[in-house]
Amino acid sequence: MLLNDIKLFSSEIILIICSVFILMYGIFFKDNSQSIKNIFYISVLSLILSFYSIIYFVNPEMSFFNNLLINDTFTLFFKKIVLIGTIVIVLISYNYLIDLEIIKPEFFFLILLSTVGILILISSRNILSMYLGLELQSICLYILAAYKTNDIKSSESGIKYFIIGALSSGILLYGLSIIYGFTNATDFYEISESIKLSLQNDENFLILNIGFVLILSGLFFKIAVVPFHMWAPDVYEGSPTSITAFFTTIPKIGALAFLIKFLNIPFENYYSAWFQILYVVSIFSMIYGSIVAINQSNIKRLLAYSSINHMGFLLIGILVGTQTGIKSIQLYLVIYMISVLGLFTCVLSLKNKSNELYLENIGDFSGLIKKNSFVAFSFAVLLFSIAGLPPLAGFFGKLYILISAIESKLYILSIVAILTSIVSAFYYLRIIKIIFFDEPVNDISVNTSIVSKLIIIISIIFSITLILFVSDILELINSTSILTNL
Template identity: 40%
Template sequence: MVLPEEILSAGAIALMLVAAWGGTASTRAVSWTSVAVLVGAGIALAGPAAQGGVAFGGLYRADLFAGVAKVLIFAATAISIVIAPGFFRRTAGDDLRPEYPVLMLLAAAGMGMMVSAGDLLTLYVGLELQSLASYVLASFMRRDRRSAEAGLKYFVLGALASGILLYGISLVYGFAGTTLFGGIASAYAGAPHGAPAFYGLMFGLVFVFAGIAFKMAVVPFHMWTPDVYEGAPTPVTAFFASSSKVSAVALAVRVAIGAMGPAAGEWRQIVIFAALASIILGAVAAIGQTNVKRLLAYSSINNVGFILVGLAAGTPAGVASVLFYLAVYVTMTLGAFIVVLQMRDEAGQPVEAIDALAGLSRTRPALAAAMAIFMFSLAGIPPLLGFNAKLAVFQAAVDAGLYPLAVLGFVASVIGAYYYLRVIKVMYVDAPAVTFAREPNWVEGGLIAAAAALVSPIGWIALAPLGILTANAARSLF
C-alpha cells in the first residue's frame, strides 16, 4: 500500500549518495533518474496503493482519492524537474546541482504521506517533510538575493504555521483522546453542545484549519505567496503552484471530511469565509501587479478560493469537483509558468515584467496563443476547461443549498477576468517591447503545446473519463 512512498524515499536516498560522490557532473543523470523514480511511483499506484484500504492501524489510507491526488503530484513534480536544467543554465550559468531533484523527490514523498494520512501525526510528519524540502528549494539560488529572501520568508512564516497546526493537533488530541481520524470524527459527533469538550474540539478545529490554510495560501494566510513566488527560481515556483497546492488542498479535504465530518456546520463557515476572501482579494490585488510571477501568485490565491467552494459543499459531488478543478488548474498553471520560462531577452536573462509581453503576438505568435489560452482558461471563459472547472464547483455548491456562496463566487470571478484579459491585451494590442530570445527548447515547447491542447476544446475528450474517476475518488472518502 505504501509502495509509491517507498519508491520515492529509496530513490531519493540512493540519488543523494550518487550526488555526494558524483558532484555536479551527475546532475543530468540524477535529474532524469528522478523523473524515472516518479514514473515508477505513479505506476505503483495501479495496485493496492490506490485501493488497499487502511494500513498501519489506521495511520495510512490507500484509497482512490489519494491515488488521484498523487498522480497529479507526481506528474507536476516530474515536470518541475524536467524544466529546471534549461532555466538554471540560462539564468545561473549551469548552477543546477543534483540536490535539486533529490529535494523534489523528498517533497513528493512527504506530499504522498499528506494525502494518505489517516492520523494527525502522519499528517504532520508528511507536511514537515514536504515543507523542509520546500524551504531549501525556494532559496536554491544561493547567490540570488531574491531567492534567499524568498526562502527565509517561507521558512519563518512556515514555521509559524506549523506551530499553529501543531497546537491545534494537541487540542484535538487532548479532547478527543486519539489522533486517528476515525476516533476524532466520533469525538466530534459525541461532544454535547456547551460542554467543555465541545469548545475544546472547536478551538482545535480552528487552529488545525488555520495551519492548513497557510499551506494552501488562502486569505488571511496568503501573505507569503507573492514574495516567495517572485523570488524563488521559476521551476520551483511552478512546483509550489502545482504539486504543493494539490497536496495542501487534498489534505484539507481529507481532514474536513474524514476527521471533522460531524462538525461540518462549524468548519463550513471557515471554508466559506476563506473561499470568498481568497476569490476577492486574489482578484483585486492582482490588478496592480507588474510582475507576471506575482500576478500568477495572486491567481493561485484566487483559484484556491474557487476550489474551496467545492469543499464547502461537503458532499461527494463537492469533493469530486475539487479533484476535477485541481487537475485542470495544475495543467493551466504549469503551462503558464513554462511560458514565463520562455520570457528571456536577447542576452538570455529572464524577463518577468508583464509589459515585456507587449506585442508578443507579432514576435512569437505561437507562444502568445498558448499564453492566451492559459489566461482565458484561468479566467473561466468557455469553451476552455477552466470554465468547466468553475462550473463544477458552483454546481456542487448549488446542489448543497449554498446559493449565496455560488452567486457571490460567480460575481467575484468577473473581477478576476480583468487582469487575465489585461495580459492578453498587452500581447495582442500593445507595440512590441522586448525581443525574446529564440533558443530552441523542444522540452518546454512540447510541454506548452500539450498543456494548451489539454485545456482547449480538445481536452473535452477527457471530460467523461475524468468525471467518472473524480466521482469514484470522492466516494472513497465517504
C-alpha cells in the same frame, strides 16, 4: 511490519531510495554535465516508477504501517496527479537551472523528498503521520525557495517562507495537541467516533473549537488563503521560476486534498462549525485575490494572487459538503494544474535578448506575437482557459463548482464567485492584450526545447478538447471516493 506494508508503501519507498541514491551519486561523480544529466534521468525515472507502482502494486482501501496511513481511491487519484505534476516540474526545471548555472544534485533530492512528504500527507490517517508528512514537505520547500543562493531576493523569500511556515506548523501542532487532549485519539476515524459521542452527549465544545480553529489556521497558511496569504506573493516572486511553478501547484493540491480528507473524516459530524469559517475565508480570498492582482506588473506575483483567488473558489466545493462538491474540486484541480504548468512553461521560454535575463515583467511581453506566434498563442489559450472562457477547460472547472454551490443554495457565494471571476478575467486579458497588440519595447528571444514544446502542446490540447471528453474524466473522478468510515 509486514511485507504487505512495503508493497502498499512502494511508491514512496522508490522515491526515498532514489533520492538518497542521487545524493550519493552527486558526491562520487563530481559536477560535470554528464553526471547531472544522469541524475536528471534517474529522478524522472523514479517518478515514473513510483507512478507505475501506484497503479499496479497499491490496492485501494487498505491501511498500513499499523493504521498510520491509508490509501482510499480518493487518495490514489491525488497521488497520481501529484506525481504527474512533479514529473513536469522536473522536466521544465532542468534547462532553466542549467541556464542559470545553479543546477546541483540536491535540487532533485529535495524535489523528490517533498513529493514523498506530499504523498504521505495525502494518505495519512493519523495526526502524527500527517504532521510528519507536512513537515517533510515544507522543510524541502523552504530550502528550495532559497535555492538561488547568489540572489538576495531568493534568500529573502526563503527566510520569509521559513518563518511563516515554522509559525504555522507551531499553530497547527498546538491545535493537534488540543484535539488529542479532547478526544484521546490520534487516529482520524477514532477522533470522528469520539466527536460523534460528544455531540450525542451534548458536551462543552469550547476547547475542541479552539483546537479546530488552530488546525484550520495552520492548514490555511499552507494553501495561502486570506487572511493567511501575506507570504505568498513575496515568496513566489523571489524563488526561481520553475520552483514557483512547483509552489503554485503541487503542495497546494496536496494540502487541499488533505483539507478535504480532514474535514470529511475526523470532523465529518462537525459540519456546522467549519461551514462558517470556510465561508468567510472563501469570500475574502476570492475578492482579495482578484482585486489586488489588477495592479501587479510581475507575472509571478500576479499568478500568486490569482492562486489565492483560485483557492477561495475551490473552498466553495468543500463548503457544499456533498460528494458532488468534492468531485468538482477534483476536476478543477486537474484543470488548474495543467493550465498553470503550461503557463509557467511558456514563461520559462522567454528571455531578454540583450541581457540574457528571464522575463518576469508583464510589460516586457509586449509584441511577442511578432517574435514567436506559437508561444503567443499558447499564452492566449492557457490564459483564456484559466480565466474561464466557455469552450476551454477552465470553464468546466468553474461550471461544476458553481452548479454544486447553487444546488446547495449557496447563492451569495456563487454570486461573489462569478463577480470575482469577471474581475480576474480582466487581468488575464490584459496580458493577452500586451502580447498581441502592444508595440515591442525590447528584444525577446524565445527558446523552447522539444520537451517544453511538448508540455505546452499537451496542455493546450487538454484545454481545447476537454469539452469532448469531460464526461469521461468525470466518470473517472466519480469512481473515487473518500472512505468516511471503516
